[in-house]
Amino acid sequence: MSIDQFAAHIGLDWADKKHDVCIQFKNGERRFEVIQHIPESLDTWLNTLHKQVNGRIAVALELKKGPIVYALQKYPFITVFPVHALSLARYRQAFSPSGAKDDPQDAELALDLMLRYPEKIKTIEPSTGELRLLQQLVEQRRLLVEDKRRFVNRLINTLKQYYPQPLEWFSHRDSGLFLDLIAKWPSLQLLKRARANTIRRFLNSKGGPAVKHTESRIEHIRNALPLTTDQYVIEANMLLAVTQVKQIKLVVESIKVYDVRIDELFKTLPDADIFKSLPGIGPCMGPRMLAALGDNRNRFNSAEEIQNYAGIAPVTERSGQKSWVHWRWQCSKFVRQTFVEWAAKTVHTSYWAGIYYQGQRSKGKSHQSAIRALAFKWIRIIYRCWKTKCCYDEAKYLKALKERDSPLLKT
Incomplete structure (x- = not known):
């Protein structure tokens, strides 16, 4: 215009x-x-x-x-x-x-x-109303995930002050079983007063893989010694720990509500199948990828524009005889996070992506540098699929690499 x-x-x-x-x-x-x-x-x-x-x-x-x-x-x-x-x-x-x-x-x-x-x-x-809604929902969901992470870290720090044993017994500090344990027995002293059968029934109530650890956890509880016996320290931190457990549970429930709505909305969008076809996309990353690119095919005219917009492409500066490359600061941080997180998943779900990642690592690049390089390469493929409205086909892409005699398949 x-x-x-x-x-x-x-x-x-x-x-x-x-x-x-x-x-x-x-x-x-x-x-x-x-x-x-x-x-x-x-x-x-x-x-x-x-x-x-x-x-x-x-x-x-x-x-x-x-x-x-x-x-x-x-x-x-x-x-x-x-x-x-x-x-x-x-x-x-x-x-x-x-x-x-x-x-x-x-x-x-x-x-x-x-x-x-x-x-x-x-x-x-403006994109369609449904896509604008999706864009807001996926960003808001990510904020809730960050809130959950922050609350979990606070809970971990609180337990370290007076009750560190549950951190050794459980590797997932945001699991329902871990949170329920802290809510029911917010101190080691209260936990040790409970009968072994009561604790056993509690630990087995959720079922799943956690059941196999029940007996060893009961044994650890029996032999555990309190970090502190100062009742004032214990009482204050008990109250804080229970409060933080409630915060985590509330955020977890809110994330589930967002997941349901995002999934419902994502399925109704015409471009959903394009992103569902990508390896390792999952129910979370698919909507985020669609929200990142949008539905306006005139928004980006090349893969390079997306690479710059997402902050995946590095910035090269030149002055005289000097030249240096640095991280791109001015970009959409959420979009960059989306591409990088998804690219990391493709290392184990895409044959060529796994080879490319290992090749980058063998050159001495760090994990993050290798993942960003992989994301840079993926964006060119995604752009082509998005622009032509075609789903990604791993076999078709590998065939194209073979026909071009790509050195990627020779490593």
Whole structure:
């Protein structure tokens, strides 16, 4: 969409409670305003401006998502141009070497970037409603997983203060059996008062592989000695441990609710089969991969664009006779995490991926470097499948490697 098609252009510097805006009209006139972040205020201001200019309005701001973006997207006459925050900061520094931030000035700079470099700033093109929902759900689920990990680490630290034995008896510190044990017997003293048969029935109640460890755990409980006998230390940490167990259980249940909804939604999307065909994808990674690429085939025009967007492609800098390569900082961290975590799974589920990983390791690369290199290679395959709407076929890809006499199959 040409930038000249708009009746007015706006640079917006957002905040929680108010937004500074710089409006440029067709005649070149500029006007600064401050809009309160209240739905009614935004609605009145936008509709009044729309009637005044009688045409579409372009808005530049340093966000791709968030409350103000969602608010603007409900108006059909608004087109949002997201400006990268680092680009805006560097542009500001070009005029103010001190780097001092000023909200009205930032609004004007965002406007200038949109007007001067329209080919560099792509409009936000919303995906289908179902895909936007999936994108939010998978990111929110990941936040809950991080919360669970944080709560589990806190519980481990609390138990180390007065009751470290369960950490030796159980390797999975977020399992239902482990959490129920801490909730039922939050101290070694209370656990040792229980009868052996009571503990045995409890440990066997969940069934599964844990049953084979029941007798050895009972023996450990019988011989265990308390780390401390200070009742004040024990009482305080008991209360904290039980509280943390409740937090973990609540987060685990919430994650299960998200899993059900994500799975239901993922199955209804037309591109789901493409990502289901990938090796080692699983019920968690499939929706995340689909959410990362989206359903707009014009969003990425090459695999390199995805590699850069995901932060998998390294950055090469050159100055004079020097050249160095470093980690890409400006990228979507969640998308990078998605590709790297999935690539690690393919080492054991894809024949060529396992060979490629071992080849990287034999060159002296660390595990993480080898996985990132594998993710870089996978993105080219995924891009082709996504662009052509074809499912991945391992046998077909191995045949293609053989026909090209790929050195990968000779290692």
